[in-house]
Amino acid sequence: MSLFVGVILVSMFISNYNVQAYSHKKKFNIDDPNVKLFRQLIRELQWNHNRRLFFEARTEAEGDCTADILESYQWNGDYSYNSNGVDTAQRCMDTCDLSGECMGWSYKPATKMCMRFSSIAGVIKVDGVRSGSCVGISLKTKCTETRDGQYSGGTEKTLENIATVQDCMTSCDNLNICFGYLYSPDETKCYLQNSVSEFIAGDGFKTGSCMAPQKRVRLADPIKIFREDSLDGHNQKRKDHCVPALTLDASLNKISQDFANQLAAADVTPPIYDMSKMQTVYFNKGDAARHGTSVVNGFYDEHKYFNFDNPDLIMVNHYPKIIWKSSTKMGVGRAFTSDKQTMFVVTTYDWEGSFVDSYKDNMNKKCT
Known part of the structure; x- marks a missing residue:
C-alpha cells in the first residue's frame, strides 16, 4: 500500500465513521470492527515507512558468509548471481547468506554491484571492492599437493632463488591471497598464484593447489546471534535514556518465537494485535536479511514523532517499549516465509x- 493510498483510506474512514476526537483518557472497544480497520491502516503506513530503513553493520556474524573478508580484492570464479542497486556490503553479504549455493560474495560500492559466486578459484585485484566467503574459517588450506605440471591462474608474486619446492609451498602458506604455487627447479623461481583453475600436466614445473574444499559451513546459531544483536540494540538505546539494561529470557523467547512462526506460516500482513501489550511485531517483504539491530533502530526512529507531554501511544507504540524503564527482560522470535x-x-x-x-x-x- 502506498503512502498516498493509505492517507486517502484513513481519511475516508474517519469521514464515514464520524468518530469523536480521540482522547487518551477515552475508553474505546478494541473489538469494534471500525477501530480494528483504522488501526490496521495505520500499521500498513508504519510498515511502508519501515521499508525505507537502510541496512546497518551488525555487531556479529549472523550466519555463513563472514569468513575471508578481503579489501580491494574481488573473487575470481563462477558467478551465480549479480545484483545492481545494492546499498551496502552488509546487504550483499546477507543475500549470499540466504542462498545455500553461494560460496562467496564481492561488493563494489562505487556501482552498488553485488556479485555472488557458486565457486571460487581465487582473487582479482580491484580497488574499492570488498569480498567474503561462506565456507567456514578460510578458503585457503595448507599447501601439501605436489604435481608435475601447472595450474592455470594469475600470479600475485614471483620469488627468486627459492631452493626447494617445499620453500615455495611455505611462501604460499604465508600469503593470505595465495591459492596455489608454481615452482621451477631449473630457475629456482617460485610463482605465488592468486587463483588456480585448470591443471595442465607436463615436465619442468612442480605445482599444487592450496584451496580448501568449498562447502557451506554454519558459523553460528542464527537465532541466537539475532537475539543477542537485538538485545545489544535495545540496551544501547536504553543506556542513552539512562534506564537499566534488559536480559534475554527463555520463556519470553518461546512466546515470541511461537507467534513469529504463526505469522510466517500464514504469510500475510499480521492481524491486529493489542498494541497496549508489551510486544512488538516487525514485518516486511524483501527484508529477509535484516539483522536485529536495524529492526530496533527502525522502531526507535519513532521518537521523532513522540511528544513526552502529550504522547500518542497508539500511533507511536514501538519506541516506548524499547526504553520502558520498568522492563527487565525481553524475548525475541524470528521466522521466515517459505520463500525466504x-x-x-x-x-x-x-x-x-x-x-x-x-x-x-x-x-x-534522552540523557546522553
Missing part, C-alpha cells in the same frame, strides 16, 4: 500493567 523473502520479528517484554497510565513513570528523555 519475508521476515517476521516478534519482541516480547516482561512488564505488565497499564501502558497508557504508566508512561510518565517509565519514559525517560
